[in-house]
Amino acid sequence: MEQKMHDRIGAIHTRRYLLSALTILLLLPVVMTGCAKSADEGTWVIGFSQVTVKEPWRVVFNENLRAKALEYGDAVDLIVLDADDRTENQVEHIQIFISRQVDAILISPKEASGCSRAIQEATEAGIPVIVLDRDTTWKGYAAFIGASNLVIGRAAGTYAVQQLGGAGSAEGKIYEICGALASTPAQERRDGFHEVVGQEPGVVILGGLDGDWKLDQGKAIAQDALQIHRDIDIIYAHNDPMAYGAYQAAREMGVADRIRFLGIDGLPEEGAVWVRNGILAATFLYSTPGEAGLEIAIDILEGRREITPGERITLPTATITAENVTEFLKQDDPRP
């Protein structure tokens, strides 16, 4: 019996070794081709480390960037790596880019501090680094490009005040649903909004619960809020899905008609569609910085632009309403 057990355990062990060996063998060619690829003459190799592609905004970000790279044709070879929401992966990406001697690096980092050292190393190795969307603590990079959530929050505030009767005479109740409050975008979208609306004595801002950017949580918060505040005029959510969730709650309660819903992001397949369908009164574009980033990188490489370390470029926002929504929709969208 014991011998049999022993044999069996032995067999399992051998099988495990075989399996791991097989896995390594299978993975080897993938890794090797990844490393062996080298730049052709006359082609700018640009490495891009994207923090995650879990969020739809990031997906659109990558798509816009890839489309921009295609415009340059053979002149640009763009490598896009997904860090799966981990800073350590992004550091590794930069190290890979340095050892492959790419011509420029684009990075959209997870948070301010983690990637700073690697970005510094790349810059010292003579590779211009352009930081996109979220800033880093080390400011020696070639450029930072991003939309300002503070500016967007202010734009939303201005629109809300206008809807409630205009600056100085605005009156009404606004209910706010926040994004993940531990994140800078949510804090800035809140602060910018409060900065503008706070100057109106006739307007009250209620709520401020954390909906974690999620439609289902936005809906739950609105369901509960609409029961205690029956006279809300505007629901302002820090992104479009939460605003849409709030709309669903109001619709089920039969009060959707007298409330205006404001979202943020204005993605072609989310917010923009909801504005067109009359669900959201307005959404505020959070521009993707990929195209501008690539353009600046190529300008630097081709000598059309001087590097001023730590330069900051803020992308403008746009107020998307029923009047101008067609500009922000996908042209080939067949949906109703």
Place this chain on the structure above:
Amino acid sequence: MNGLDEQMTGTTSTARGLARRLGPFLGLIGILLAGVVLNGQTFLSLYNQLNVLGRVSIIALPAIGMTLVIISAGIDLSVGSLLSLSTVACAMLLMEREWTRATSITVPLFILFALMVGYFIGRGILIHKGHDRKRADIVGLIAGLLMAVAVGLWSSAQVAHGFSTIAVLLIIPILGLFLGAFNGVIIAKGRIQPFIVTLGMMSAAMGLAKFIAGRGGQIHPIYYQSAGYSAEGTVNIAPQSFDFLSSQVVIHFTLTRLRFGRHIYAIGGNEETARLSGVNVDRVKMMVYGICGSLSALAGVLYCASYSQGKPDAGATWELDAIAAVVIGGTSLMGGRGTVIGTMVGVLILGYLGNILNLQEVPSEVQDILKGVIIIGAVLLQEGTLLWWLRGIKRKRIS
């Protein structure tokens, strides 16, 4: 038999057993009282009650499945990912008018399921009637093939105009059933800890959800003009609560009245003893994980109905919420002890807690702290060890 009964209902003569059995109910009553005292009419209104029921009915399904798994001394970390995968597949089946990755994955499994069902039913009937096995096998196979062809034709006819509600309610749980049963097979036959296997499935199913969603994991909105679940149009809370209550009743019946249910408790109590007593441990495990998977997938369909979207990370971290509900409901993570009714109470406690705190406009961070305190507090009270410990300290002081 007496011992087994005790395990099943959690009844023991000690105070600890009583605390374990009544604890969750007392907790729920306490929460409800708090709700009435703090929010009065708003809390009691039918609208609010239906809201809470509708909200918790989604998490309740994976929690019920998780109860079975945990009673069998296992754990299933993949429920959240299976739910996410199902929302994506469901949204795509409802909205797309062509053959997509979602159809390529779900329809073959549906056909395979029909083949298996036809085979076993046909074969079973013939064997029951006293025919020999060879003949039964052939007839079973023919019955299976016929069913497979019928199901194949039916589902390909659905593609052109988008799948109907009935179709997704059938197809999506079968997707979950297969993936869940796959967990079970690896756990039972490969003799690997459930934690590891389902951790792998958690990652794989999340990846699969992103893969079939396309573009690295895009969201698939469902518009209400679609042929399917009238997602945006009507309130689906009533049918949802029905799904939730009916599966709760079915699983409760299975656990307490059927032999299969007793086998689950037996395996959770002591797997080796169960095996020696003639329980087909491997088969029971496969079925338990399969049921858990299909309930999670059904929850995915409900998610689509509630929120009109399929999202590759819709159920991220829901496995932890499900485990929390199960534990608050008095089921032991060591296995062999627990009830589905307890889990339902656990789900309701968490649901009402969020609702009451929202109505009180308590900030989100405080809500998270309170949720954590309730989870730990509930288990401490049920185990009754806190009192025992305090008594021990007192005794030491005296001596």
